[in-house]
Amino acid sequence: MLDDLTDAERKALAQCRHAILGRERPLRLDCGVDLGPYRIAYQTYGTLNADKSNAVLICHALTGDQFVADRQPVTGKPGWWETLIGPGKILDPARYFIICTNVLGGCMGSTGPLAHDPGPGPGAGQPWNLRFPVVTIGDMVRAQAALIDHLGIAQLFCVIGGSMGGMQVLEWAASHPKRVFAAVPVATAARHSAQNIAFHEVGRQAIMADPDWKGGDYRLHDTAPARGLAVARMTAHITYLSEQALQRKFGRALQDRNAVGFGFDADFQVESYLRHQGSTFVDRFDANSYLYITRAMDYFDLAAAHGGVLAKAFTGTPTRFCLMSFTSDWLFPTRESRAVVHALNAAAANVSFVEIESDKGHDAFLLDEPEMFRTLSGFLQGAASARGLGTFRGEAA
């Protein structure tokens, strides 16, 4: 299963662990296809304690990966949640066994459209590309659960994630309530809104309109839909920021010039910035994977799977929840988190909810937000003492 990897996958798998799962029992996907064997690439930090009670699963967002707290092997940049995870941080590997998997459908080592169809069937041995079955957030979580089984962990102390990661957290809590002691869905929703589906569709159409996309078979033609994927990223990136943040950062400032050029170069700094975001993204992300993962988010609707009543997804849940949203996030606005809180209240669940003041938009959950850290730290300490994980270092009893 390790042949014909992309450079990015090769670099990723060299720097993390992976498991081949679904050999005996394939993964039954929501679309009805049985997938197996499949590979899940994952990174871990810290050590699992003797009673296996200190495992924390981090779920990444749309374009995130398993390198949550160490150097990203393709970009060389720090891990995407190093503000949170690391020695002396809120999630300290000295205390917790931290796991982060690349999602099913991803392109950093887990099985996705880049992989080869293991057969049987007419496509056996061929790259999946667009023949890869459409996966859902539920499928991603089932694959993660299979990995957690593989690691011999019965219950996760905590599942944490933002945005699409938060969708996975909600799915974990709904489908495996006894396996999740605490859940922290951040800047997320129990269903993808029409506006968010619309933005994703723009991104997908940009990819598919690129002549180098070749119906998804670009690798066979030794091309890549880099322009389409870059445009998809540029569009998406706008949705991750806020109007205030863009205005504060760029205003109408010009890029390397004193006057507009009366042409279509990147006159404005904001254009130059977006172009840069787009062009660096294509080096680390696969276009087909982008199609699949955005689709998984679009399909997410936790209430629909429970008769249209979100509260039923959490009936009798023993999990303690902490939700957070950000005031300037218009992609996953506070009302989406509040809808989950209302459902959890209706299920009489143990829930905390904090809306954090920030002008940084949806991206705030990835940034240095002291109020988020304070909230998470307090919640985790409360949960850890309830779970009998005891106190740690200098913490007060």
Next chain:
Amino acid sequence: MSATIRVDLQQIADMVEPGGRALDVGCGDGALLAYLATFKRVDARGMELSQAGVNACVAGGLSVVQGDADTDLRDYPDDAFDYVILSQTLQATREPRAVLQQMLRVGKRAIVSFPNFAHWQVRLRLVFGGRMPETASLPYKWYDTPNIHLCSIDDFRALCRDMGVRIERAIVLDSKSRPIHLPPLLANLFGEQAVFMLRRD
């Protein structure tokens, strides 16, 4: 965690049997919640209107959501809690009667504390001072007070009668939040605040 809380909160805490489930509506900085969780092993949850209060509670490890007594209690299912507590907040709700009804639906019991608007100091200030009373338990100017539905102890008893709610316990507190034992007429004159434990009849 401090073993000392405000005396009036202590009166409420003393009414709560250990080990149950409680919801503190308008939990402020979470002092009562933390006390109930630590010293009474209560599964204690909170609801608070101010975001700053909520954030402080959650950072302190308490389970608190942002919410409004007037609108958000209706999300909870029937009998979700053994106690629903409303301390010093009833007078600030838009619809006190509806809030009490919701509390008694969500909780098997409701514990309510409120300032007594018939306290002799209040009466004196209004009758002889001719001004809206400002006292230790009612420290606001008339134009910026959150207290829009003030009542006396006797008013509250009348409302309970009207709603068919059983008063299981009633404690009247003096200005130092110590219980005083007086017949109802005098209690309504000398009590600065009151704590009631209610139950659906």
